[in-house]
Amino acid sequence: xxxxxxxxxxxxxxxxxxxxxxxxxxxxxxxxxxxxxxxxxxxxxxxxxxxxxxxxxxxxxxxxxxxxxxxxxxxxxxxxxxxxxxxxxxxxxxxxxxxxxxxxxxxxxxxxxxxxxxxxxxxxxxxxxxxxxxxxxxxxxxxxxxxxxxxxxxxxxxxxxxxxxxxxxxxx
Numbered sequence: 001x002x003x004x005x006x007x008x009x010x011x012x013x014x015x016x017x018x019x020x021x022x023x024x025x026x027x028x029x030x031x032x033x034x035x036x037x038x039x040x041x042x043x044x045x046x047x048x049x050x051x052x053x054x055x056x057x058x059x060x061x062x063x064x065x066x067x068x069x070x071x072x073x074x075x076x077x078x079x080x081x082x083x084x085x086x087x088x089x090x091x092x093x094x095x096x097x098x099x100x101x102x103x104x105x106x107x108x109x110x111x112x113x114x115x116x117x118x119x120x121x122x123x124x125x126x127x128x129x130x131x132x133x134x135x136x137x138x139x140x141x142x143x144x145x146x147x148x149x150x151x152x153x154x155x156x157x158x159x160x161x162x163x164x165x166x167x168x169x170x171x172x
């Protein structure tokens with residue numbers, strides 16, 4: 001596949017497939033914003049198990065539903081939480097983390113304050129201050145998109161109309 005036109009057609013087909021089959025729709029958007037989010041308990045105390053872990057999963061699912069965030073994967077460990085979520089573009093990555101950490105902390109402290117106090121002495125907290133968040137793609141790597149963008153300039157003799165994707169290619 002050394003032919004630039006063939007390569008461009010393949011890139012277009014790959015991007016079209018992923019944009020059509022792995023995106024969500026909003027009022028005026030089509031988006032695929034996935035984040036891997038991890039956060040830990042205060043002092044990395046290990047105590048979220050059993051009914052407490054199950055309730056935390058329910059709370060996180062309720063938060064997601066209320067804010068139209070799709071949970072792809074979720075695991076609650078005794079001292080940390082892993083989530084893979086797909087969020088609408090109105091939320092920045094830090095807002096996604098704030099939603100889940102802030103609301104879940106409040107709800108969990110309301111329901112399990114006595115148990116939490118045995119492990120975390122500071123009032124009004126459940127989670128450590130920081131978090132890890134990374135964007136995740138559906139097989140379309142940054143390199144693929146970068147190459148596609150870099151190849152947008154028309155090749156010798158090709159017209160711009162033939163070498164670029166139109167918005168209608170992704171928004172039927």
